[in-house]
Amino acid sequence: MEKSVNDQTLKEMVRQKYAEIADQDPALNAASCCGSGPVSSKVYHIMADDYTQFDGYVAEADLGLGCGLPTQFARIKPGDVVIDLGSGAGNDCFVARHETGPTGKVIGIDFTEAMIKRARINAEKRGFHNVEFRQGDIEAMPVSDNVADVVVSNCVLNLVPNKRGVFTEIFRVLKPGGHFSISDIVLLGELPQELRQEAELYAGCVSGAILKEQYLALAAEAGFESLTLQKQKPVFIPDDILDKYLSAAEIAAFRAGQAGIESITLYAEKPAATPETTLEIGTVQPSDRSAVLELLKASDLPVLDVEASLSSFLVAKAAGAVVGVAALERYGPQALLRSVAVREDYRGHGLAKRLVSDLLRQARLSGIQDVYLLTTTAEGYFANKGFVRLPRESTPEAIRATAQFAELCPSTAVVMHQRLEKPRLNLADLQSSCCTPNSGCC
Known part of the structure; x- marks a missing residue:
């Protein structure tokens, strides 16, 4: 040789x-x-x-x-x-x-x-x-x-x-x-x-x-x-x-x-992660698509309708990698909270709470009055966040018509609802939601 x-x-x-x-x-x-x-x-x-x-x-x-x-x-x-x-x-x-x-x-x-x-x-x-x-x-x-x-x-x-x-x-x-x-x-x-x-x-x-x-x-x-x-x-x-x-x-x-x-x-x-100091939360980017899909699959959550709703996702990243996701789809004055998932090694640090809180805050500021969700495993978690169980037939028609309700989530999934308080209009909220200096919107 x-x-x-x-x-x-x-x-x-x-x-x-x-x-x-x-x-x-x-x-x-x-x-x-x-x-x-x-x-x-x-x-x-x-x-x-x-x-x-x-x-x-x-x-x-x-x-x-x-x-x-x-x-x-x-x-x-x-x-x-x-x-x-x-x-x-x-x-x-x-x-x-x-x-x-x-x-x-x-x-x-x-x-x-x-x-x-x-x-x-x-x-x-x-x-x-x-x-x-x-x-x-x-x-x-x-x-x-x-x-x-x-x-x-x-x-x-x-x-x-x-x-x-x-x-x-x-x-x-x-x-x-x-x-x-x-x-x-x-x-x-x-x-x-x-x-x-x-x-x-x-x-x-x-x-x-x-x-x-x-x-x-x-x-x-x-x-x-x-x-x-x-x-x-x-x-x-x-x-x-x-x-x-x-x-x-x-x-x-x-x-x-x-x-x-x-x-x-x-x-x-391998050094342990420090989510408190390394996380960045922001709107989803097109380049995040495959990572979002992978995280949802790993969490046994539906992915078939992600393409149409990807723009509604909020993502958390650590060192550039997607470690948490959540989405809020708006239907007039109502919205569907969906796809709340956190990578296994980042659980237990309050990341899901941060993602949901950010989405609900955005919902309040944009005039959304009611938020709904479906869950098979996290009823207790969302109950602690102010959501209450709701009969499926009481859900608004616009929410029932979503892919999540109509075909992707099992019929055994629990429907939960939260009525949002009207936002307190203060300068900090307005500036974070819509205003820039001299924009004329405030």
Whole structure:
């Protein structure tokens, strides 16, 4: 194989290697680095850790790959959303699933079709309905922003040429305050040139590894905090692998030198959000459309009529990302309050209250007398905001004719109503609603 290969060639070579591994005897994987690359006559594991000690372990999903036990250190809690990078046949996903319990969710990502197929079969056999597997690159994950509480990975980042891109993606998909626990291979010194340029050893994890200091720096540059090495262990490459690439003298020099290979498990946290100081609330922009739709879908709210009513939306943004929405559709002196949704990691900070209060204030200032809404889950919340339950047949015809009433919301949804007080006309209100200096409107 050529000594100089580009990133795409390396990725395709790794894909082919791991497609072969998906169908081979797991015992063969234990005899090589991370289950790929040259096989040693001396069967060994990079890490002698035993997955069978964990609840949730599935023998059929254990292909003998990996260089650590990240799920052991991942601090997974019941109800967590966990993403496993390079999920293989599903081993770490199934262990993580036991920790999340039935209220949690586990997403495995792997770019090898054969691995995805094998993992899905393993999950289906056991009825693991809160575990799913998605095919894709971990430097461009098929996952939305801020969805995971925890990210785990076992001996995978070293296979990716663009490690910086992977850390950036991990930061993107983690919720504020979320964390990762990743096992990987790093270098303690420079590898011999022959090993660093050998593509076959890249698939076997060794030549794809980078210096430990560089690895930690990439995580910090991506924005992670509280970096902690949870476990470290030396990795030994047998002579019968090295002699494929190095002479006896070069092997002796390598053994005597300062270079080393180590398995580490790294923990780090994404900084927590501070909604009080980072939020901006304003009218919706056309560029917000997809983010509004995504948030409504995540909150199980109707989206079919959003195109026609998008201009009525108020959005809350944090660092440019939409984290809260609400809309007020006007029909003469009446209005429909709808689509109140807040991203999960921003709940509990009063954001929904701020959005609704702003809309009701605008309604008062614009002469709206009555506001109606439909809800299936938040009757108590809106009752505390001054709304009262109303028989559906008592709702004005203009409101009943909206798509929300007519077809999108279930017939079991509760109708609620609030009669708005007439606005107190003071200078502050008038200036905020319609006036500019010398406009002549006041």
